[in-house]
Amino acid sequence: GAVVSQHPSRVICKSGTSVKIECRSLDFQATTMFWYRQFPKQSLMLMATSNEGSKATYEQGVEKDKFLINHASLTLSTLTVTSAHPEDSSFYICSARSSLAGGDSYNEQFFGPGTRLTVL
Amino acid sequence: GENVEQHPSTLSVQEGDSAVIKCTYSDSASNYFPWYKQELGKGPQLIIDIRSNVGEKKDQRIAVTLNKTAKHFSLHITETQPEDSAVYFCAAILNSGGYQKVTFGTGTKLQVIP
Numbered sequence: 001g002a003v004v005s006q007h008p009s010r011v012i013c014k015s016g017t018s019v020k021i022e023c024r025s026l027d028f029q030a031t032t033m034f035w036y037r038q039f040p041k042q043s044l045m046l047m048a049t050s051n052e053g054s055k056a057t058y059e060q061g062v063e064k065d066k067f068l069i070n071h072a073s074l075t076l077s078t079l080t081v082t083s084a085h086p087e088d089s090s091f092y093i094c095s096a097r098s099s100l101a102g103g104d105s106y107n108e109q110f111f112g113p114g115t116r117l118t119v120l
Numbered sequence: 121g122e123n124v125e126q127h128p129s130t131l132s133v134q135e136g137d138s139a140v141i142k143c144t145y146s147d148s149a150s151n152y153f154p155w156y157k158q159e160l161g162k163g164p165q166l167i168i169d170i171r172s173n174v175g176e177k178k179d180q181r182i183a184v185t186l187n188k189t190a191k192h193f194s195l196h197i198t199e200t201q202p203e204d205s206a207v208y209f210c211a212a213i214l215n216s217g218g219y220q221k222v223t224f225g226t227g228t229k230l231q232v233i234p
Contacts, residue, residue, distance in 0.1 A: 097220060111163040113163045
Protein backbone atom coordinates (compact mmCIF):
# COMPACT_ATOMS: atom_id res chain seq x y z
CA GLY A 1 0.00 0.00 0.00
CA ALA A 2 0.87 3.66 -0.24
CA VAL A 3 3.31 4.89 2.38
CA VAL A 4 3.78 8.42 3.64
CA SER A 5 6.69 9.32 5.87
CA GLN A 6 7.29 12.32 8.06
CA HIS A 7 10.52 13.65 9.45
CA PRO A 8 11.29 14.29 12.19
CA SER A 9 8.95 12.22 14.33
CA ARG A 10 9.65 14.38 17.35
CA VAL A 11 11.23 17.79 17.73
CA ILE A 12 11.86 20.01 20.71
CA CYS A 13 12.87 23.58 20.07
CA LYS A 14 13.27 26.87 21.86
CA SER A 15 10.72 29.63 21.53
CA GLY A 16 11.48 31.90 18.61
CA THR A 17 13.18 29.32 16.43
CA SER A 18 11.81 27.84 13.21
CA VAL A 19 11.12 24.18 12.63
CA LYS A 20 10.75 22.37 9.31
CA ILE A 21 8.73 19.18 8.97
CA GLU A 22 9.01 17.03 5.86
CA CYS A 23 6.27 14.89 4.38
CA ARG A 24 7.16 12.37 1.69
CA SER A 25 5.10 9.96 -0.38
CA LEU A 26 7.41 6.99 -0.73
CA ASP A 27 5.87 4.85 -3.45
CA PHE A 28 3.44 7.09 -5.26
CA GLN A 29 3.18 10.57 -6.64
CA ALA A 30 0.98 13.04 -4.85
CA THR A 31 -0.19 16.20 -6.53
CA THR A 32 -1.97 17.16 -3.34
CA MET A 33 -0.79 16.95 0.23
CA PHE A 34 -2.62 18.07 3.33
CA TRP A 35 -1.34 19.35 6.65
CA TYR A 36 -3.27 18.77 9.84
CA ARG A 37 -2.84 19.76 13.43
CA GLN A 38 -4.09 17.65 16.30
CA PHE A 39 -4.29 18.67 19.93
CA PRO A 40 -4.43 16.00 22.66
CA LYS A 41 -7.67 14.05 22.67
CA GLN A 42 -9.03 16.11 19.81
CA SER A 43 -9.74 15.53 16.16
CA LEU A 44 -7.58 16.47 13.22
CA MET A 45 -7.93 20.03 12.06
CA LEU A 46 -7.00 20.79 8.48
CA MET A 47 -4.47 23.60 8.28
CA ALA A 48 -3.77 23.80 4.59
CA THR A 49 -3.91 22.00 1.29
CA SER A 50 -0.67 21.87 -0.63
CA ASN A 51 -0.63 21.45 -4.40
CA GLU A 52 2.59 20.67 -6.22
CA GLY A 53 3.95 23.68 -8.03
CA SER A 54 1.44 26.16 -6.67
CA LYS A 55 0.72 28.08 -3.51
CA ALA A 56 -0.92 26.31 -0.63
CA THR A 57 -4.51 26.99 0.30
CA TYR A 58 -4.86 27.79 3.98
CA GLU A 59 -7.91 27.20 6.12
CA GLN A 60 -9.54 30.10 7.86
CA GLY A 61 -7.64 31.16 10.94
CA VAL A 62 -4.33 29.62 9.88
CA GLU A 63 -1.59 32.19 9.38
CA LYS A 64 0.22 31.53 6.13
CA ASP A 65 3.25 33.56 7.23
CA LYS A 66 3.45 31.51 10.40
CA PHE A 67 3.08 28.11 8.76
CA LEU A 68 5.04 28.11 5.51
CA ILE A 69 4.24 25.29 3.13
CA ASN A 70 6.33 24.29 0.15
CA HIS A 71 5.33 21.49 -2.22
CA ALA A 72 8.28 21.47 -4.55
CA SER A 73 7.89 17.99 -6.01
CA LEU A 74 5.30 15.25 -6.44
CA THR A 75 6.72 13.39 -3.46
CA LEU A 76 7.69 16.08 -0.97
CA SER A 77 5.91 18.79 0.95
CA THR A 78 7.39 20.75 3.84
CA LEU A 79 5.76 22.66 6.66
CA THR A 80 7.89 25.28 8.41
CA VAL A 81 6.66 26.66 11.71
CA THR A 82 8.30 30.06 11.90
CA SER A 83 9.18 31.79 15.15
CA ALA A 84 7.62 28.96 17.11
CA HIS A 85 5.98 29.63 20.45
CA PRO A 86 4.74 27.24 23.15
CA GLU A 87 1.18 27.49 21.83
CA ASP A 88 2.42 25.97 18.56
CA SER A 89 3.23 22.75 20.41
CA SER A 90 1.08 20.08 18.84
CA PHE A 91 0.99 16.91 16.78
CA TYR A 92 1.34 17.75 13.09
CA ILE A 93 0.18 15.19 10.57
CA CYS A 94 0.43 15.24 6.81
CA SER A 95 -1.46 13.22 4.27
CA ALA A 96 -1.05 12.70 0.56
CA ARG A 97 -3.50 12.03 -2.18
CA SER A 98 -2.58 9.92 -5.20
CA SER A 99 -2.27 11.74 -8.47
CA LEU A 100 -3.72 8.79 -10.38
CA ALA A 101 -7.12 10.17 -11.27
CA GLY A 102 -9.74 7.49 -11.52
CA GLY A 103 -7.65 4.91 -9.71
CA ASP A 104 -8.99 2.97 -6.75
CA SER A 105 -7.01 5.12 -4.33
CA TYR A 106 -7.94 8.44 -5.89
CA ASN A 107 -10.32 9.37 -3.13
CA GLU A 108 -8.12 8.22 -0.31
CA GLN A 109 -5.72 10.27 1.75
CA PHE A 110 -2.71 8.36 3.03
CA PHE A 111 -1.50 9.67 6.36
CA GLY A 112 1.97 10.07 7.70
CA PRO A 113 2.93 8.97 11.21
CA GLY A 114 2.88 12.52 12.56
CA THR A 115 5.43 14.87 14.11
CA ARG A 116 5.28 15.83 17.76
CA LEU A 117 6.44 19.44 18.15
CA THR A 118 7.26 20.76 21.59
CA VAL A 119 8.23 24.40 21.92
CA LEU A 120 9.89 25.33 25.19
CA GLY B 121 -19.45 24.03 5.13
CA GLU B 122 -19.52 20.40 6.14
CA ASN B 123 -20.15 19.42 9.75
CA VAL B 124 -19.53 15.87 10.97
CA GLU B 125 -20.81 14.64 14.32
CA GLN B 126 -19.55 11.41 15.81
CA HIS B 127 -20.97 9.36 18.68
CA PRO B 128 -20.16 8.08 21.17
CA SER B 129 -17.01 9.85 22.27
CA THR B 130 -15.96 6.86 24.35
CA LEU B 131 -17.00 3.23 24.11
CA SER B 132 -16.06 0.27 26.27
CA VAL B 133 -16.94 -3.26 25.23
CA GLN B 134 -16.05 -6.71 26.41
CA GLU B 135 -13.75 -8.71 24.19
CA GLY B 136 -15.81 -10.61 21.66
CA ASP B 137 -18.70 -8.17 21.71
CA SER B 138 -19.58 -5.82 18.87
CA ALA B 139 -18.89 -2.10 18.73
CA VAL B 140 -20.84 0.46 16.72
CA ILE B 141 -19.81 4.04 16.07
CA LYS B 142 -22.09 6.47 14.28
CA CYS B 143 -21.49 9.64 12.31
CA THR B 144 -23.77 12.17 10.71
CA TYR B 145 -22.83 14.73 8.11
CA SER B 146 -24.51 17.86 6.84
CA ASP B 147 -23.36 18.39 3.25
CA SER B 148 -25.20 16.15 0.81
CA ALA B 149 -22.41 16.78 -1.73
CA SER B 150 -19.95 14.71 0.32
CA ASN B 151 -19.35 11.52 -1.60
CA TYR B 152 -16.66 9.51 0.16
CA PHE B 153 -16.66 8.34 3.76
CA PRO B 154 -13.54 6.74 5.25
CA TRP B 155 -12.96 5.47 8.75
CA TYR B 156 -9.59 5.80 10.41
CA LYS B 157 -7.99 4.09 13.39
CA GLN B 158 -5.45 6.09 15.32
CA GLU B 159 -3.22 4.58 17.95
CA LEU B 160 -1.49 6.73 20.53
CA GLY B 161 1.27 8.86 19.03
CA LYS B 162 0.66 7.66 15.50
CA GLY B 163 -1.02 8.94 12.39
CA PRO B 164 -4.49 7.75 11.34
CA GLN B 165 -4.72 4.52 9.37
CA LEU B 166 -7.55 3.84 6.97
CA ILE B 167 -9.50 0.75 8.02
CA ILE B 168 -12.49 0.88 5.70
CA ASP B 169 -14.22 3.32 3.40
CA ILE B 170 -17.43 3.65 1.46
CA ARG B 171 -18.49 5.70 -1.53
CA SER B 172 -21.79 7.46 -1.82
CA ASN B 173 -23.13 5.03 -4.42
CA VAL B 174 -22.79 2.08 -2.05
CA GLY B 175 -24.96 1.28 0.98
CA GLU B 176 -22.79 -1.21 2.79
CA LYS B 177 -19.27 -2.60 2.71
CA LYS B 178 -17.67 -5.33 4.74
CA ASP B 179 -14.09 -6.39 5.31
CA GLN B 180 -13.74 -9.35 7.68
CA ARG B 181 -14.75 -8.10 11.15
CA ILE B 182 -15.33 -4.52 10.02
CA ALA B 183 -18.31 -3.16 8.16
CA VAL B 184 -19.58 0.28 7.24
CA THR B 185 -23.12 1.29 6.34
CA LEU B 186 -24.22 4.48 4.66
CA ASN B 187 -27.66 6.07 4.58
CA LYS B 188 -27.46 8.94 2.12
CA THR B 189 -31.03 10.06 2.71
CA ALA B 190 -30.49 10.46 6.43
CA LYS B 191 -26.88 11.53 5.93
CA HIS B 192 -25.40 9.14 8.40
CA PHE B 193 -22.91 6.31 8.30
CA SER B 194 -21.77 3.79 10.86
CA LEU B 195 -18.79 1.61 11.65
CA HIS B 196 -19.43 -1.88 12.94
CA ILE B 197 -16.70 -4.01 14.50
CA THR B 198 -17.64 -7.56 15.40
CA GLU B 199 -15.79 -10.00 17.64
CA THR B 200 -13.76 -7.20 19.13
CA GLN B 201 -10.22 -7.88 20.28
CA PRO B 202 -7.97 -5.92 22.68
CA GLU B 203 -5.88 -4.75 19.72
CA ASP B 204 -8.96 -2.97 18.39
CA SER B 205 -8.56 -0.49 21.25
CA ALA B 206 -7.75 2.89 19.71
CA VAL B 207 -9.36 6.16 18.69
CA TYR B 208 -11.56 5.91 15.62
CA PHE B 209 -12.37 8.86 13.37
CA CYS B 210 -14.97 9.08 10.66
CA ALA B 211 -14.64 11.57 7.85
CA ALA B 212 -16.82 13.01 5.14
CA ILE B 213 -15.03 13.94 1.97
CA LEU B 214 -16.20 16.00 -0.92
CA ASN B 215 -14.48 15.12 -4.17
CA SER B 216 -15.14 17.41 -7.09
CA GLY B 217 -12.80 17.18 -10.04
CA GLY B 218 -9.34 17.69 -8.63
CA TYR B 219 -10.63 19.31 -5.47
CA GLN B 220 -10.97 17.44 -2.22
CA LYS B 221 -12.29 18.72 1.11
CA VAL B 222 -12.22 16.47 4.15
CA THR B 223 -14.00 16.99 7.45
CA PHE B 224 -13.26 14.69 10.36
CA GLY B 225 -15.56 13.61 13.13
CA THR B 226 -14.61 14.26 16.73
CA GLY B 227 -13.34 10.75 17.39
CA THR B 228 -14.39 7.76 19.48
CA LYS B 229 -12.08 6.18 21.98
CA LEU B 230 -12.76 2.47 21.91
CA GLN B 231 -11.61 0.29 24.77
CA VAL B 232 -11.91 -3.46 24.44
CA ILE B 233 -11.75 -5.11 27.83
CA PRO B 234 -10.10 -8.54 27.84
